[in-house]
Amino acid sequence: MERLKQEGFQVVTSTHHPNNAAVLIPKLKFGFIISGMQLHERFRFLIELKYFFNEERRNAYSKNIGLEL
Secondary structure (H helix, E strand, C coil): CHHHHHHCCCEEEEEECCCCHHHHHHHHHHCCEEEEEEEECCCEEEEEEEEECCHHHHHHHHHHCCCCC
16 A cells, blocks of 8 residues: 555555455455445445545545545
8 A cells, every 4th residue: 555655546446245354344444435336247246445545535535425534
């Protein structure tokens, strides 16, 4: 994650199966936000997570979706 920040990335998005607690819980603890769900033809429902490196952008996103993060 530090390298992505140094490279100038502003957002990291990852998609995981909802039963994959071994990945979801550490990412949520790290600061990822659940940003959506997808219906995949093979994997069925998937959870989308986002991590914002820029605090202002994170705050704007949370305000737009009605959450206080």
